[in-house]
Amino acid sequence: MSRITTRFNATSTADDVTEGLDLSGRRAVVTGAASGIGLETARSLARAGAEVTLAVRRPDNAQEAARDIRATTGNDAVHLQPLDLADQKSVAAFTTGWAGPLDLLINNAGVMALPELTRTPEGWEAQFAVNHLGHFALALGLHEALASAPGARIVSVSSSGHHGSPVIFEDIHYSERPYDPWSAYGQSKTANSLFTVEATRRWADDGIIANAVMPGGIMTGLQRHLPAELRAQWEQIPTNKTPQQGAATSLVAAVAPEFASVGGRYLEDGGEAAVLENDAETDGVHGVRRWALDPEAAERLWETSAQSLRAGRGASI
Template sequence: MSERITTPFGFESTALEVVEGVDLSGRRAVVTGGASGIGVETVRALAAAGAEVTIAARNVEAGQQVAAELSAATGNKSIFVAPLELTSQDSVKEFVRSWDGPLHLLINNAGVMATPLTRTPEGWELQFATNHFGHFTLTTGLFDALRAEGARVVNVSSGGHLISPVVFDDIHFERREYDRWAAYGQSKTANVLFGVEAGRRWASDGITMNALMPGVILTALQRHVTPEELAERRRQRGDTVPVRLKTPEQGAATTLVLAVSPLVEGRSGLYFEDCEEALPHTPGMTGGLAAYATDPEAAAQLWKVSEETLKVQA
């Protein structure tokens, strides 16, 4: 068992503080969902450190506005925008086809949360299709670009993974009653499991993949959820510790730790919160990592199911 990783950063650290003194000149990064929420702050920090950054966004116009603002703020003119709709496998594959050259950092940041029951044209449940399948096709499709330089992949997961493991016998709620929080939870568990199996498969290729909980940040991600509902969910869980909100700048900090810190060099399958490796979750604990989210058998099964469902060879 490796020693738990801690860093000089914590709950209140910002993404810009994490990259202070870091030189990413010559490094290329992709940030999905980089046009809103913590994605904007992730792009800002990477650009401030000198990286070439591509914002992969559903709304290209919004992405271009963000790119212009961040170029002006950071002095980095190498911020680009490319269309990416994670719910559309065709869109994801087109992004992959259009990518040229090496890729050093892939930040799988985009996601949806607690949506009403919605299915993709393939019949897949929307949250799993967006949060996992879209990023699975993107990441595996970019394998050669990532392998070329020994890259880091960072998956923005959530403490919501504690709600549910991946329910393999009915991922898409075809036989069980739809629960939007359970659907969200299993998609976030998948983000962690993805890194566990990628670490096993890709270690010799020099690619690492880790996941994180950014914290509770009020962004467009919560557009399907009322504050009252969140409070009720906490009451049902017996949470007594007051929720501490983070700013988007603080919310992006843990992403940047996994993206640039030498402390995680060569490591995969980790899950960080508040800029350090999370402790195992125990009953009554707020946060932490569920054991099922790092189960190697579940990770291998998820990879197999993803390959078979998406008809890709990863």
């Protein structure tokens, strides 16, 4: 099976991807859209005419972002809604409050490399809770809205960080093993990719397609928990992208015709990434580990995640 390519590449911008498209009448939700690649993803969708909801943890702090998008795109259909992915009550409030069809769900928000083990009230490790379980609950809650829109797509923002770890099902939340910020981040990003594999399998008959993306190296608020020395090193990487470039692959997965009916793939630099064996040598940036596309792991993750949500609601929500 040949990899899917498009006319876009590592230097393409989100505006390049949406140029010439008319997304009038289409509705999109972008999580974590107050800054960084989420902001630019939302901006390019709005510029193409979509109605865009910025799902953000602190709406008051995102007012300027929303005003900026409206001003730079001429699109007034840009809305703010509170969404704290670490809080299942907040996720439930967002999904129950949504009305009507939803064409695009861009699961963009995330946290990286929390230096100390942090748990949600349910006892979930925070990176897994925010990056995966929060978005999983969001997608489940919006399933009906997605199914009612023709050709709905879900985009899950993963990362080359997934190279750091598969999902360790025996101890996802670090109850027994020592906590490591990077392995925790890695398994959450693997989970982002596995979600799209199983979502496509379960929901393709509902007209819903899901794909994962690696945006590339972009310095944003995501790196706020990094040690200052490491952050300074990352800032000097010559292949770093601008936020507009970082948002491009999300837009390819969201609107490019090549991925209109193909899901469960992992994209980078505007096209489908090469699949790497789990023990293969890698530059740590390019390619997708086979463990992040494994259908058996994807199904197990879905069932494990659904069980976690049920248990969490019973215990603390």
